[in-house]
Amino acid sequence: MAMSKQWRYTIAFFLLITGTLLFCILNICIGSTAISLTDIGRMIVGQEIGETERRILWDIRMPRTFAAMILGGALALAGYLLQTFFHNPIAGPFVLGISSGAKMVVALVMVFMMGRAIKVSSAAFIAAAFVGAMLSMGFVLLMSRRVHQMSMLVVSGVMIGYICSAVTELVVTFADDADIVNLHNWSRGSFSGMTWENVAVMSGLIAVTFGAVFLLSKPLSAYQLGETYARNMGVNVRFLRVWMVVLSSMLSACIVAYAGPVSFVGIAAPHLVKSLFGTAKPILMIPACFLGGSAFCLFCDLLARTMFAPTELSISTVTAVFGAPVVLWIMARRKRERNV
């Protein structure tokens, strides 16, 4: 039995890594200009290729692909953390309104700064998004003390999301014309327009956060059994909960600051990965969810770019199409099991 489990985990990891790599390559190759693998190979080893191809590859597609990969992973990890935190399989940064909160504060900052012609650094965006994420999280936490049903918690999260979105809309409506285009694209969620500088900052931040989450995998496994037992096993539950809130907000903030709100990845990817592995153990799930989220987002971004090219879909449109059915599936299945 132990052996077959080991095999399952190995195969699952192999599938996730292969999937991520495959979609990475497809994302780089496919587009309005198809680029062959040989060209990519030549560019990587430093040989000359056409200037247009080089710019498309190096300045547009590669940073975008990396961003989708890193942010997708971060999103799934944030979802996994929130699901663990609330003991609720349909929790995620989007449904709990955390993304929308981050979006709201970013929009406020953006409009305010741009109105005064101050250039906003990406660090400031991230900080703003983090503040927004923590704000929403605070509301959700307040609600979670009063409502104990998982569906009600999600409903309150969705409400918070609506409030934040309304405020964002308001801000956008009264913003200058030039800002609107910028804000509008971003507030719908998109991986377009990524630069290498963005990728560098986000990968640094997310790598640190990922490391921190991974170090928590043992107490998280105890926390999954419920707080009473976690405490009996010697876990400092309060301390752990604070860390979970901070880390999941950090991850959500990174995503929102760069790509805007992206829906459903945070729920769908961890759930699919759990089913693939047949376990929910944090030590496996933390890296696996990250990979799963990466593959999922790369796949969705590929569709968003290419399905109706040259018109680009917002990333949330695609993730919702694939993610929302997963949520419905979870809810239908939960009903059948009496252990909710």
Place this chain on the structure above:
Amino acid sequence: MEYYFSAKQMSVGYRKCPLIRNIEIGLKRGEILTLIGPNGAGKTTVLKSIAGQLALIGGVAFLGKENIQHIPDTELAQKMAVVFTDRLRTELLTCEEVVATGRYPYTGHFGILSKQDHAAVREAMEFGHVTEMKDQDFTKISDGQRQRVMLARAICQEPEIIILDEPTSYLDVRYKLEFLSILQKLKREKGLTVIMSLHELELAERVSDQILCIQGEYVDRLGTPAEIFQPSYIGKLFQIECGSYDEKSGSMELEPPEGEAEVFVIAGGGCGRNVYRKLQRQGIPFRTGILYQNDLDYPVAKALAAEVIEAEMFEPVAKALFETAKRQMDRCRRVICCKERFGSLESANRELLLYAGQSGKQVEVSYD
């Protein structure tokens, strides 16, 4: 006296608001302490406070000589295991994996199980008789099975003391007995100290070395089962209003039928209990006799009959008592005789039956 667990002036409650004050406990290694008391009396609060889940509001609890609140978390986790009524939430965990979570305080930073840990898991599952469930999903087994897996998990934690909150509530009679047998085995073989709450008084009486009776705001009594199960004490502790509990026999009965008794039951030696209970179900009040005070029928008769003609045990039935029985019978219309034959020391009851026939009563028989 060297106590393994002791509580001094311990006050427990929620949010700085004391619920039960000044609890004093002294428990030697390998003793079983059971908390009994009515619903909502605060048994769970006491257990949670002892386990460090709730901060003490006053006083101190000691493990050995150490104040429990000063023991580092992991060290305490290696000494104390809990089985609470909070439902364990699991996702995609087999029973074996649930048991293995008991190894948590012993594993390294990433919680990887070593060979010894795996061996401990296997041993704990054997000890708790749950090995055959090891590959089943924990969410898909029954509440009773879950309770046994949780005990195995606690054993796997290799504690010195184990705290259990109503551990037998979901178990059927076979597993209730098996569960408590495992606790006794742990106590004898591993010197485990046990603190638990039980609703089943008869089990508490049998398994406990000490019993703590909690009554709302205070601890009413602490003592051995013999000290606790004194006549009429349980009825008082639980404020029993409908029916009764007999401390000596452990039998409980519903309320006796009300009204003027019209039936006289001749019983003895345990043959009358079923008739008493049947009359109770039908709501027919009755008198019964002549019963010795040590008769099997006696506690049931005391609980249900309007009148019991009782004889002092190991003494012959006095003439005056026999006359009383006759007078009681005169007031009844029907007589039910549960005795098929009378022993040589039951001549009084035989004569009573004859008297019933002579005085023209409607005599029925009811043999088991």
